[in-house]
Amino acid sequence: MIPVTGYAGAQVAVLGLGRSGLATARALQAGGATPVCWDDGAEGRARAEAEGFALRELSRPEAFEGIACLVVSPGIPHLYPAPNRAIAAAWEAGIPVDNDIGLFFASFGSRTWDKFEQPPRVIAVTGSNGKSTTAALIHHILEHDGRPSQLAGNIGRGVLDIDPPRDGEIVVLELSSYQTELARALTPDIAVFTNLTPDHLDRHAGLGGYFAAKRRLFAEGAPDRMVIGVDEPEGRFLANQMGQGPGDNRVIRVSSAGKLQGPGWHVFARKGFLSEFRKAKQVGAIDLRDIRGLPGAHNHQNACAAYAATRTLGLSPKTVEAAFRTFDGLPHRSQIVAEANGVTVVNDSKATNADSAAQALRAFKRIRWIAGGLGKDGGIESLKDDLGGVVKAYLIGHSARDFALHLGGVPHEISETMAQAVARALAEAEPGDTVLLAPAAASFDQYPDFEKRGEDFMAEVRARLSDRPNSA
Structure with a gap:
């Protein structure tokens, strides 16, 4: 505590x-x-x-x-x-x-730190998508390297419920816009911004208010290092505001959309390869293509952010890569839950909006897609360009018929329930197919939260597969 x-x-x-x-x-x-x-x-x-x-x-x-x-x-x-x-x-x-985040930052330091050789530090991760995976991945890398670390905030334990930090410990926090918006104190040592896509717009009176809540982590806290995803205009704006010039290495720009250039510090993923550049020279690289726990471009962006954050702590590229290869991913986030008869089953129940579902759809080929629930504004209309890999869709929940109107020529059926959707998808799946739960909708029409939805999906899968699945 x-x-x-x-x-x-x-x-x-x-x-x-x-x-x-x-x-x-x-x-x-x-x-x-x-x-x-x-x-x-x-x-x-x-x-x-x-x-x-x-x-x-x-x-x-x-x-x-x-x-x-x-x-x-x-x-x-x-x-x-x-x-x-x-x-x-x-x-x-x-x-x-x-809020508790403000109290945490105001209370984190103590006189016992005078006896420490290295004061504890805080890495705070925010953004729309990927912040849970990025925070968990940073924590995993630190643990893999034998460094004391705790994971808290919007994931793991409550911030005030963690143990008093040890000498040199790193506390990794995942922070939502709800948490950063109100906190009176925000003073992380390293701040990470993954990306920005529309979400929680009613709570923040629009996209500008939502971004302003995220931005406070950087503008209010003046962190020593800032890892900023620049694949959206808001990220590029934030990186520009926080930097003092082209060579300011306090700001590390990350991207999964293409190569970053210039004299600063950059980490980007391109065609499955992570590259680190400083002063226009490559200083590190990792092949991400066969890393099981980080599939798809969205996870490559998470990998870039976690890599950059841990590199600021002095970890080597080889150390980070070794930790990547032992990372199993988070439950309900591109989680491989079974492989049987050439069919892979993936639980991405956390894909509660169209943007996060798009990332999952881009990560796999030959998809049998289970989608639906309580649809959000816009439904899945924005996914029309991401459906090329969908062999068939199995639609569940309140918005099933509305989703069906936006599938174009993609074969589909109204399954209504998770049990029926899983049964049909597995029965029709062929070797090389991926059965993917990426609902693009909230869960509240049928489940109390996305975790319960994902757990039901996994239970239905396991009940129907004769081979024991590989849990992730």
């Missing part, structure tokens, strides 16, 4: 009592503060009461009498599409609003 500093003897309100909210309450208490908790759900309040935390309904300004700060869980909207009532009440009462 990271005890929260700066509030000893004070009352601090905590709104939202899920994983991060309860971890925040415990960390505040460990730092000498008195948490005052609330959740609109009875289940959350019961969890807090079971741990002995005081409850107080926070929807009125007078509820904040004696409160020093309000700490908000990331899923609670504080501005768009409308502020939560408790947040609006805190504003009216003049109470500062923060």
